Amino acid sequence: MQAETLVQMKHVRKEFPGVTALSDMSFDIRAGEVHVLLGENGAGKSTLMKILSGVYTPTSGSIVVDGKAYKNLTPHDADRLGIRVIYQELSVIPTLSIRENLFVDRLPIKKHGPFHTVDHDEMQRRAEGLLEKVGLRRDARTLVEDLSISEKQQVEIAKALAVDSRVIVMDEPTASLTHEEVRHLFDVIRALKAQGKGIVFISHKLGEIMEIGDCVTVLKDGANVGTHAVSDVTADDLVTMMVGRQIRKNYQDENTPDSFEQEEVLFEVQGLTRRDGKAKNVSFRLHKGEILGFAGLVGAGRSELMDAVFGAAPKQSGRIFLHGKEIRTKSPYRAIRHSLAMVTENRRETGFFQNFDIKENISLISFLKTARGGGTLGLIDRRFERECAERQRKALRIKCASIDQLVAELSGGNQQKVILGRWLAAQSEILIFDEPTKGIDVGSKAEIYALMRGLADSGKGVLVVSSELPELLAVCDTIAVYREGEIVRTFSHRDATEEKIMLAATADGAE
Amino acid sequence: MKGERNMASNARAKEKPTFNALWQRFGTFGILILLLAILAIARPGHFFSTSTLTQILAQSSVNILIALGEFFAILIAGIDLSVGSVVALTGMVTAQMMVAGVHPLLAVLLGVLLGGVLGLINGALVNGTGLHPFIITLGTQAILRGVTLMISNSSAVFGFPASFTRTISVNVFGLIPLVAIIALLAAVVLSFLTRQTKLGRNIYALGGNREAAWYAGINVKLHTLIVFMISGLCAGLAGVVLLGRVGSAEPAAATGFETYAIAAAIIGGTSFFGGKGKIFGVVIGGFIIGVINFGMNLLSLPSTLQQVVMGALIIGSVALDRFVANKK
Ligand SMILES: Nc1ncnc2c1ncn2[C@@H]1O[C@H](COP(=O)(O)OP(=O)(O)OP(=O)(O)O)[C@@H](O)[C@H]1O
Numbered sequence: 005m006q007a008e009t010l011v012q013m014k015h016v017r018k019e020f021p022g023v024t025a026l027s028d029m030s031f032d033i034r035a036g037e038v039h040v041l042l043g044e045n046g047a048g049k050s051t052l053m054k055i056l057s058g059v060y061t062p063t064s065g066s067i068v069v070d071g072k073a074y075k076n077l078t079p080h081d082a083d084r085l086g087i088r089v090i091y092q093e094l095s096v097i098p099t100l101s102i103r104e105n106l107f108v109d110r111l112p113i114k115k116h117g118p119f120h121t122v123d124h125d126e127m128q129r130r131a132e133g134l135l136e137k138v139g140l141r142r143d144a145r146t147l148v149e150d151l152s153i154s155e156k157q158q159v160e161i162a163k164a165l166a167v168d169s170r171v172i173v174m175d176e177p178t179a180s181l182t183h184e185e186v187r188h189l190f191d192v193i194r195a196l197k198a199q200g201k202g203i204v205f206i207s208h209k210l211g212e213i214m215e216i217g218d219c220v221t222v223l224k225d226g227a228n229v230g231t232h233a234v235s236d237v238t239a240d241d242l243v244t245m246m247v248g249r250q251i252r253k254n255y256q257d258e259n260t261p262d263s264f265e266q267e268e269v270l271f272e273v274q275g276l277t278r279r280d281g282k283a284k285n286v287s288f289r290l291h292k293g294e295i296l297g298f299a300g301l302v303g304a305g306r307s308e309l310m311d312a313v314f315g316a317a318p319k320q321s322g323r324i325f326l327h328g329k330e331i332r333t334k335s336p337y338r339a340i341r342h343s344l345a346m347v348t349e350n351r352r353e354t355g356f357f358q359n360f361d362i363k364e365n366i367s368l369i370s371f372l373k374t375a376r377g378g379g380t381l382g383l384i385d386r387r388f389e390r391e392c393a394e395r396q397r398k399a400l401r402i403k404c405a406s407i408d409q410l411v412a413e414l415s416g417g418n419q420q421k422v423i424l425g426r427w428l429a430a431q432s433e434i435l436i437f438d439e440p441t442k443g444i445d446v447g448s449k450a451e452i453y454a455l456m457r458g459l460a461d462s463g464k465g466v467l468v469v470s471s472e473l474p475e476l477l478a479v480c481d482t483i484a485v486y487r488e489g490e491i492v493r494t495f496s497h498r499d500a501t502e503e504k505i506m507l508a509a510t511a512d513g514a515e
Numbered sequence: 516m517k518g519e520r521n522m523a524s525n526a527r528a529k530e531k532p533t534f535n536a537l538w539q540r541f542g543t544f545g546i547l548i549l550l551l552a553i554l555a556i557a558r559p560g561h562f563f564s565t566s567t568l569t570q571i572l573a574q575s576s577v578n579i580l581i582a583l584g585e586f587f588a589i590l591i592a593g594i595d596l597s598v599g600s601v602v603a604l605t606g607m608v609t610a611q612m613m614v615a616g617v618h619p620l621l622a623v624l625l626g627v628l629l630g631g632v633l634g635l636i637n638g639a640l641v642n643g644t645g646l647h648p649f650i651i652t653l654g655t656q657a658i659l660r661g662v663t664l665m666i667s668n669s670s671a672v673f674g675f676p677a678s679f680t681r682t683i684s685v686n687v688f689g690l691i692p693l694v695a696i697i698a699l700l701a702a703v704v705l706s707f708l709t710r711q712t713k714l715g716r717n718i719y720a721l722g723g724n725r726e727a728a729w730y731a732g733i734n735v736k737l738h739t740l741i742v743f744m745i746s747g748l749c750a751g752l753a754g755v756v757l758l759g760r761v762g763s764a765e766p767a768a769a770t771g772f773e774t775y776a777i778a779a780a781i782i783g784g785t786s787f788f789g790g791k792g793k794i795f796g797v798v799i800g801g802f803i804i805g806v807i808n809f810g811m812n813l814l815s816l817p818s819t820l821q822q823v824v825m826g827a828l829i830i831g832s833v834a835l836d837r838f839v840a841n842k843k
């Protein structure tokens with residue numbers, strides 16, 4: 005049975021200066037169906053969805069809804085037609101509460117004769133219902149700025165559910181969600197499907213796609229290279245369609261030892277404690293050639309631990325050694341001077357500079373490392389800047405018109421690559437990667453894993469924090485499981501499995 | 516969402532580069548020419564004399580100097596409301612030193628340095644309290660004005676060496692005021708700082724994203740200090756220049772000049788959100804303020820009306836700039 009078609013996008017083309025984001029893209033959204041959009045970073049997925057919501061006007065092509073063709077759909081039209089988009093970059097307002105964010109453009113109103121006021125009780129009631137649905141256990145009066153990124157993402161999802169809709173687009177909603185939160189989201193999606201809504205789901209995680217998708221469209225260089233029923237394809241087929249080749253599954257060396265105890269210690273943390281209990285007397289060692297991963301539930305404190313190691317957050321006590329010599333990391337500046345690097349978890353808030361172009365973003369830390377006087381003295385070497393940026397652009401295959409482009413104009417995954425490039429360019433001894441491949445496509449992920457392995461082989465230290473267990477299993481030699489501010493278990497990659505790690509990471513798995 | 520809309524309109528703007536790219540670069544310059552043209556038409560006789568242009572240059576110089584410093588404060592998404600008071604205090608102290616017999620050159624040097632020290636105090640207060648610069652400099656604006664009144668017993672100081680006022684008022688080749696050359700030199704040095712040095716790059720980064728700057732190893736406190744010191748130094752220099760041009764140190768000098776400085780920076784394209792702006796734009800912005808001031812005197816508007824016209828023209832210039840930029 006063919007379901008009713010809700011929206012048809014016909015021969016859509018979108019040109020930006022210097023880039024054709026979409027060349028000729030047709031795409032249908034049907035009632036009660038989850039349509040997955042898959043494609044490499046910069047393939048044009050987000051652009052297509054922004055055209056659907058009227059944020060961008062297509063260069064040519066049209067959108068057909070209810071038999072009417074729109075050449076120039078406005079955000080207002082899209083809203084009226086019941087098209088909701090959860091954007092890749094969060095758009096919640098940090099200074100408002102959760103409930104105000106949910107109803108920001110349609111606050112419930114109470115009438116007192118001629119006066120109309122906001123009906124806070126009604127708002128609270130409806131907000132609680134929505135939060136329950138997406139599985140966010142927070143008081144609806146909490147300010148959004150006090151939430152973690154995954155919680156902000158949940159608010160964003162709840163916001164799309166706050167009003168009636170016909171089509172809901174989710175652009176990489178799971179990039180920063182935890183395992184459990186993803187389960188909740190999938191329940192929500194199934195309920196929406198049952199109500200006959202059309203869903204567009206964008207993700208780089210093939211497991212999720214196979215689970216929740218009904219049909220999948222693969223985008224390559226701005227064009228549709230095929231739409232298939234998910235039941236007709238395997239994850240490997242999808243990779244081949246998207247990347248054009250198969251990819252390696254593991255990046256550990258053939259002859260890695262079972263234990264690195266015998267190897268030289270590159271980097272060591274002893275008894276690190278944070279006042280807020282996110283790190284309680286934590287010690288670990290990183291050996292030469294080893295990639296050490298940190299698994300754990302969100303909120304366990306892995307990022308906070310790394311913040312303290314890197315000097316971005318204060319430590320109450322603890323010592324850090326590099327090549328056996330104690331180093332003090334009182335601030336990120338100090339840490340960087342001691343040759344540490346850290347890719348942070350949240351690229352928008354702690355990562356890139358909107359006002360800088362690609363080359364300025366990439367070269368910043370390299371310049372700082374060679375500057376004297378607290379990082380202030382020295383001249384900008386434009387040739388070095390270009391070379392530095394070009395090298396990273398090639399190494400990471402950053403898709404851009406040129407390195408003079410603003411990062412804000414890049415696709416989400418390519419922005420992430422710019423941040424990676426910045427820290428790789430700094431050529432540090434110890435690299436801490438916190439959720440390094442967030443928003444990065446499968447093909448590029450494989451390349452980044454290979455790159456990390458290369459770093460470790462060349463004698464650099466690599467620490468990886470990730471909520472994606474397959475990622476840790478693919479690239480790490482040793483995996484430490486972190487729970488409530490402590491390392492509770494350590495696995496060698498040979499005997500680590502997703503189940504064992506999950507068990508150790510949850511409180512009830514404790515011996 | 517909003518950002519995306521803007522991005523979209525930027526992208527569209529770039530598709531037809533000619534007019535918009537030009538306007539982006541030279542739009543404020545166009546406004547300056549427009550204002551000059553209005554003056555030329557209104558008072559053709561006066562306008563086309565060299566002395567008029569010389570006066571405009573001289574008058575704008577103080578504005579430009581203060582605005583150059585203000586630019587840095589705004590660039591890190593802050594503000595410096597104390598610049599007017601710094602101008603008055605440094606002018607007053609310099610005058611008193613000269614009256615007390617200090618060599619004018621030394622007095623000038625110490626006056627400018629005093630400006631730098633006052634800026635450092637602003638920066639240290641911002642760092643120490645963690646409060647927004649708006650609050651801190653609102654406070655120091657009042658405090659420094661008070662100090663000026665105290666040390667001068669609320670009266671003007673005259674009687675310092677004529678050589679000083681004569682030197683400051685010199686016109687090179689009888690045409691270009693020395694003070695304009697000073698302002699231009701300051702602009703060149705600061706423009707070099709913003710474009711060619713790591714310090715400048717770091718300041719833009721700090722203004723663009725404070726959190727990210729911290730993680731990228733930029734010493735946030737050190738750079739905040741430097742920024743406010745630059746603002747103070749510029750105001751100190753402006754204080755000395757104003758002293759020389761006026762010929763006396765008034766305790767109420769430069770009242771409200773911070774408004775002009777902020778206006779000059781914003782007219783010149785500096786973003787209030789931080790991280791965006793160019794020295795060239797600020798110089799043009801400072802000129803525009805100077806021309807407006809001069810023009811109102813030339814047209815002999817009553818001083819009560821001048822404030823109203825100034826305010827209206829500030830809004831008008833920024834609005835015109837944005838309007839034209841969004842239109843095409
Ligand atoms: N505002 C813009 N200005 C210029 N180029 C843009 C703009 N927005 C997107 N692009 C370009 O269009 C192309 C498609 O970007 P898009 O964001 O749609 O990719 P995507 O498929 O969503 O990728 P990702 O998986 O990384 O999120 C990219 O090359 C990007 O650089």
Ligand SMILES: [Mg+2]
Pocket residue numbers: 049050051092175415416417
């Ligand atoms: Mg995208």
